[in-house]
Amino acid sequence: MVQLLMYVYPCELAVRRGTSDADAGIDGMTAAGLKLHHQLLARDYRATAGSHYVKGEDGELVEVDLLVPRTLNARTEELGGRTFDAIPGLGLALSQEPIDLSVVARLLAGGELKFSVPIPGIEVALIMKALAMQTRSAPKDLADLCSLLEMAHLHKASLDWKLDKEEAVLKGHRRDGARALHQIVAQVELGAVAHEPPRTPPPRMAALIKRHVAVPPK
Template structure:
């Protein structure tokens, strides 16, 4: 397993919300082996943890989590996100009243599509099975937020 420490600074209120949502994903998936952070935030975290020279860090306003179809069908993340103050929205998106947002994605064999697992809809994305075939890269992240009110 690869483990790195990274330090970064939030650049906007949207960035604050995305990092706080990332924390919520990390807490909810801590004991789930078939869960990974993906999308724009993952790219930014990897560039921060493994700097390769001048780069513009990709920013995003939400956290994207990929989970196996078994994890999605179990409802465990749904329960965890509700307990963390999120409300389910369209598809597999969760939003909180304070601006945090999480999208949950599942693997698809060959095309982008909607699937129903455990009574909930999910966006199925090709290529996600590959990320579960390798050990996760763990990044211990220290973020300085712009607005600390309401953060824990």
């Protein structure tokens, strides 16, 4: 999601990084219907734990995770007899008009892979990443968060940006995302955030959050 957004909103300070799997966000009805599950099986994917699917063998393994919106505080949800990881903020992403991308990927082994994929915009992606960091905080998450902030700062004039408006962070996912982001600011001010990634040091990250995200009510 973040890496694809860099092609839509180029930014020199955004951090490019690789990933070995793919996450697909789907709504609860799609998950419960099992049609996608059977289509993956028909394409030689194997269902492993929960909603994790693999295809191929070691060295050429392809992996995909199917994710559903979090409706309660539980991190997993059972739908159609299968267990799915429930992601905070995904419901907001699925309710918004996506950015539809046509992608041409040049493979290292030669040839091209062409596909279309819908992704959320920068604001929704930032909310999702901030909420995800409440339960995990790997260097890659911090890199993605900083990349999204830098892209928002550079391209904000062309975005439908709501997070900097007090009325927008009074409730719902934007309130939760704003709270999570300002919690990160508090951690920076306590010196609890490592200097990662180097392109966006913690003080700049905190300044970008303060500039572009309103403080929600407590």
